[in-house]
Amino acid sequence: MEEFFRPGGRLSESLPEWEDRSGQYEMAVEVAAALEQRRHLVVEAGTGTGKTLAYLVPLILAGKRAVVSTGTKNLQEQLIRKDVPFLEGVLGHELRVAVMKGRRNFLCRQKLVDMQGQPSLHGLTQLSDFGRVSEWAEETATGDRSELPELRGDSKLWPRLDARRETCSGRRCGFFDDCFVTKMHQRAREADLIVVNHHLFFADLALRRDDFGSIIPNYQGVVFDEAHEIESVVGQFFGVRLSNHQVDELARDTQAAAKRGGFGSEQLVRTLNGLRAAAKAFFGLFAGVSSRETFSERVQFRRREAEKYQALLQSIEGLESHLHLIKTSSEDTGPLKSRARTLRLVLRVLLADVDEAVAREAYEHPVLSLLLEDNRGNFVYWLEKRGKGVYLQATPIQVDSILHETLFDGGGSVVLASATLAVDGSFEYVRGRLGLSASNELLTPGHFDYRRQALLYMPRNMPDPRSPDFSRRAGEEILQLLRVSKGRAFVLCTSYQQMRRLHKRVSFAIEHPCLIQGQGPNEVVLDKFRNTKNCVLFATYSFWQGVDVPGEQLSCVIVDKLPFAVPSDPVVMARIDQIRRDGGNPFREYQIPSAALALKQGFGRLIRRKTDRGVLALLDNRIVRKGYGKVFLNSLPDYAATRSLEDVEAFFDGRHYGGSGRPLKRATRQQPRRRREARLR
Ligand code: SF4
Numbered sequence: 001m002e003e004f005f006r007p008g009g010r011l012s013e014s015l016p017e018w019e020d021r022s023g024q025y026e027m028a029v030e031v032a033a034a035l036e037q038r039r040h041l042v043v044e045a046g047t048g049t050g051k052t053l054a055y056l057v058p059l060i061l062a063g064k065r066a067v068v069s070t071g072t073k074n075l076q077e078q079l080i081r082k083d084v085p086f087l088e089g090v091l092g093h094e095l096r097v098a099v100m101k102g103r104r105n106f107l108c109r110q111k112l113v114d115m116q117g118q119p120s121l122h123g124l125t126q127l128s129d130f131g132r133v134s135e136w137a138e139e140t141a142t143g144d145r146s147e148l149p150e151l152r153g154d155s156k157l158w159p160r161l162d163a164r165r166e167t168c169s170g171r172r173c174g175f176f177d178d179c180f181v182t183k184m185h186q187r188a189r190e191a192d193l194i195v196v197n198h199h200l201f202f203a204d205l206a207l208r209r210d211d212f213g214s215i216i217p218n219y220q221g222v223v224f225d226e227a228h229e230i231e232s233v234v235g236q237f238f239g240v241r242l243s244n245h246q247v248d249e250l251a252r253d254t255q256a257a258a259k260r261g262g263f264g265s266e267q268l269v270r271t272l273n274g275l276r277a278a279a280k281a282f283f284g285l286f287a288g289v290s291s292r293e294t295f296s297e298r299v300q301f302r303r304r305e306a307e308k309y310q311a312l313l314q315s316i317e318g319l320e321s322h323l324h325l326i327k328t329s330s331e332d333t334g335p336l337k338s339r340a341r342t343l344r345l346v347l348r349v350l351l352a353d354v355d356e357a358v359a360r361e362a363y364e365h366p367v368l369s370l371l372l373e374d375n376r377g378n379f380v381y382w383l384e385k386r387g388k389g390v391y392l393q394a395t396p397i398q399v400d401s402i403l404h405e406t407l408f409d410g411g412g413s414v415v416l417a418s419a420t421l422a423v424d425g426s427f428e429y430v431r432g433r434l435g436l437s438a439s440n441e442l443l444t445p446g447h448f449d450y451r452r453q454a455l456l457y458m459p460r461n462m463p464d465p466r467s468p469d470f471s472r473r474a475g476e477e478i479l480q481l482l483r484v485s486k487g488r489a490f491v492l493c494t495s496y497q498q499m500r501r502l503h504k505r506v507s508f509a510i511e512h513p514c515l516i517q518g519q520g521p522n523e524v525v526l527d528k529f530r531n532t533k534n535c536v537l538f539a540t541y542s543f544w545q546g547v548d549v550p551g552e553q554l555s556c557v558i559v560d561k562l563p564f565a566v567p568s569d570p571v572v573m574a575r576i577d578q579i580r581r582d583g584g585n586p587f588r589e590y591q592i593p594s595a596a597l598a599l600k601q602g603f604g605r606l607i608r609r610k611t612d613r614g615v616l617a618l619l620d621n622r623i624v625r626k627g628y629g630k631v632f633l634n635s636l637p638d639y640a641a642t643r644s645l646e647d648v649e650a651f652f653d654g655r656h657y658g659g660s661g662r663p664l665k666r667a668t669r670q671q672p673r674r675r676r677e678a679r680l681r
Contacts, residue, residue, distance in 0.1 A: 001028040004057050011053065014090045023444035024050040030442045031415055032058035035066075035221045040414045040439035042431065044421040046446020046637060047604060051417055052083050055223045059193060060087065060095060064220035067194045069201040071226025072546055073101065077146060079195050098191035099144075100184055100216065102200050107133065107143040108163040109175040114260055115161065122156070129157045143180025154521060166339050167253055189217050198229055202237040205406050206366055220412045226546075227416035228597060231399055231433055235571070238402050239379070239395040240367055242346045244283040244388075247316075250343065251275050254319065254336050261333075263326045271315070271322050278315040282308045283390040286383055294570040295381045295392065298352040309351060316344045350381065350392050370402070380574035397574045400435030408436055419446070420600045424634040429593035446637060453607050455651045456639040457481075457617040458624055465561045465620045471498070474560055474619045475505035481558060481617055484649050487512030487534035489556035492602050494563050496540055502560065503538040512536050517543065529553070545601045550608040555652075557606045561620040562632065563598040564591050592628050596635040603636065615648050
């Protein structure tokens with residue numbers, strides 16, 4: 001690692017802007033050691049450490065097949081387009097690297113041909129998109145839509161052309177050998193380094209439980225970048241969901257396949273109409289659901305609404321039987337039959353209607369089997385209403401045993417890396433949540449001079465955030481801050497209601513342009529913020545992480561309250577209850593640490609480069625009033641801190657603000673902290 005990362009090393013010779021970053025070197029050494037010893041590693045590397053190279057170099061030098069899993073597709077792109085070519089230049093040879101993404105990112109050749117034969121395009125945009133996709137299909141080697149930036153993220157055409165599993169006939173397809181998804185799998189089998197994202201990784205890991213359908217080839221080491229997101233992604237893929245949209249899509253795809261395969265009939269039309277009507281009646285039973293709520297009385301609900309439940313179940317069974325009777329190539333009906341079967345099984349398991357025959361079938365399903373095997377109440381059943389969608393879901397409450405069995409006990413090294421993993425200097429929380437009992441650890445501060453670059457402002461005289469006067473005072477404080485910062489701010493709120501309230505109070509009283517989350521797709525709103533001088537953006541959790549606005553354009557981040565997870569949310573409530581049942585203290589063991597990590601994420605939006613400067617403001621005075629406030633303060637980087645607005649003014653004016661602005665912590669974490677082995681108590 002010295003040969004690469006130390007002054008005079010290979011990186012310093014190849015990168016004109018190279019700087020000696022001790023944290024980067026430390027991290028590379030630790031990743032190399034973990035891979036060699038086949039151990040796991042948890043590493044918090046502050047922003048600016050250069051963690052991507054710190055894991056890529058040791059992974060490549062280890063000479064074993066490895067996987068890198070990133071939090072987002074954008075980060076995947078950055079690795080493939082920037083970091084890997086750079087390392088190829090440094091090493092002087094090509095690397096065998098493959099990128100794997102979810103099937104919806106790839107073009108389905110079969111659908112493109114079908115659409116050429118029977119164009120059913122709506123409007124000029126779809127027509128011109130179709131022309132562009134057809135041209136591109138002739139020349140692309142990957143079929144990955146990221147090569148088509150001109151196709152909008154919300155394109156109505158792409159979902160009709162993508163290679164999603166539900167509509168793919170697999171080996172029976174005439175294009176199978178030439179299919180972009182088949183080729184992606186081939187490249188991955190031949191690669192030494194495979195770059196995936198967390199969604200694909202955990203979707204695959206769920207399938208891997210049964211050794212069935214997994215697509216990521218076996219590997220000896222895996223690095224999770226943005227590892228703080230793992231718990232929620234695991235919850236999604238090791239749980240199940242049933243929605244009215246899934247039923248409608250099955251009906252729509254069956255109708256399209258019948259038209260294409262020539263197996264349409266009056267009886268099929270009647271079956272599909274019956275299915276749609278039954279789904280409408282059944283999901284209509286949840287019209288009164290406000291957003292997310294627990295669905296624990298499943299048996300009572302099923303008995304009470306037996307008629308509508310049975311009608312939906314029988315309609316799905318009717319479609320399954322109809323598809324089985326069709327005498328046509330199974331290439332058209334195979335995926336539909338399997339979707340109908342899965343819907344039937346998920347419906348019966350979610351509604352607690354499992355007899356011996358259903359259990360036998362459900363045990364073949366990698367995730368449904370987890371639900372059936374669950375005898376310690378580790379799943380929470382809940383409902384969600386979003387727009388026109390109604391979702392019935394089962395989510396694991398704790399993912400520790402799942403990850404212990406499927407990931408950490410799998411033989412290879414696992415590296416968890418992020419800028420936000422440690423709470424109050426310890427990894428105990430994240431290791432406990434994820435089921436990582438033994439690992440090496442490294443906590444290294446970022447490469448930035450936080451004391452000089454950032455000032456944390458906690459205003460005096462704010463009322464308790466639960467008091468009725470809080471919004472009014474928060475609005476006043478925000479106005480003063482925006483006056484001093486000249487806009488250029490994110491106001492990050494912990495709820496939509498609060499975001500709207502504060503936006504309403506503030507936007508009329510300032511001259512700076514104001515944006516609010518929801519007035520367009522998030523990327524569009526963010527682009528507008530980047531390109532509008534002195535702009536202010538009011539947002540909620542979607543903007544707390546993964547958002548990068550370097551430079552002066554973002555000079556102030558204001559957070560309204562400590563970001564405690566909403567205790568009435570069914571998944572949060574289930575986690576709290578479970579910790580309490582196990583004799584623990586949910587506030588101390590779960591709510592405080594998860595909020596401390598969220599606050600660190602939100603504040604992390606401010607300082608993205610060595611030249612960035614700005615103010616972080618927290619309007620929630622519990623951070624100084626309550627004993628637990630120390631956990632939050634000790635988890636943050638070493639910002640200078642103040643309670644005086646004059647210091648904020650002086651900071652923005654470039655004047656000395658030494659009066660009350662003092663380091664948040666004294667003489668802490670200046671050196672990376674390393675522990676070779678840590679065991680969870
Ligand atoms: S194999 Fe599946 S995804 Fe690929 S072209 Fe054929 S139908 Fe489309």
